[in-house]
Amino acid sequence: MSATTYDIAVSFAGEQRDYVEAVVGAAKDRGLKVFYDKDKGNEWWGRNFIREQRKVYGSQTRFFVPFISTEYLAKPIPMDEFSAVMMTAVKQGDEYVLPVLMGDVQVPPDLLHPHIGYLRSDDFTPEALAEQLVQKVGTATSAGQQPRDVGEVVEEAMAYRMPKMVPGDFSKYDELDATFDHLLQQFEQVLPQLTPLGFVGRVRVSGETLKVRIERNGETAYALDISKGGFHSDDQLNFMIGGNRIGGGTSSNGYATPYFDREAGAPKLRMMDFSVFSSMGRSDLTYTKEELFTKLWGRIVEQLERR
Known part of the structure; x- marks a missing residue:
């Protein structure tokens, strides 16, 4: 069975569902194919994703869009392992990840890669943000950028950081x-x-x-x-x-x-x-x-x- 391909996939805390749902609806109206939890009939990303939704690993998407809020960052681990994993991808500056900062959230500097761009929801209506996503997807498609397998991104982001040590043979x-x-x-x-x-x-x-x-x-x-x-x-x-x-x-x-x-x-x-x-x-x-x-x-x- 071939993998399903999406233009964008969203992740968010439940407290921001109204805004995100409006963005998703506007994006779909403009022709984007969106991976969204309600379409799957359950709490998808941000809720025991890795443990319970491994079947989603077969999906592909051009961009992952985390809506980062104070609540998003406060989710406990491992209940919300996927949120933590994707914050690691944001920290690493993965161009596959397009963060949207919600409200007055202050993302710790050690989590937000200094070279990664982001948008703030306060600056965009849901329809305007959907237009931004349409443009981003259009540019990526024209450039031949291929969708990435969600599972690969998860595996990359979950790679454990190892301690930086002085070599044993250093003198x-x-x-x-x-x-x-x-x-x-x-x-x-x-x-x-x-x-x-x-x-x-x-x-x-x-x-x-x-x-x-x-x-x-x-x-x-x-x-x-x-x-x-x-x-x-x-x-x-x-x-x-x-x-x-x-x-x-x-x-x-x-x-x-x-x-x-x-x-x-x-x-x-x-x-x-x-x-x-x-x-x-x-x-x-x-x-x-x-x-x-x-x-x-x-x-x-x-x-x-x-x-």
């Missing part, structure tokens, strides 16, 4: 070494390019310290030491501008500590900057090792341009 010391090596390689590549501009640049490693020196006319124009084992801890990179000319190995113009950014899913460095970038003690700077080099080199160029 801040390995990342420290990787950053040190990356900075060395980048300086080795870029410093020779200063020669045509009248500068002599070199980088060398002395023990656990990377030393960058740039000269002009035999005078040091810029000096930077980057040492493993920071000013405060052995899991940091310590930055000392001016090298051994100012303060020996006990000074610090800033330090960076490797960590794993769980949101980004990648290792980064948290920078405490005293004067490397002239941010005057900022501790909220975070960089990948690639971004860190770019920032360092930009700062060096600024200093050389002042010579």
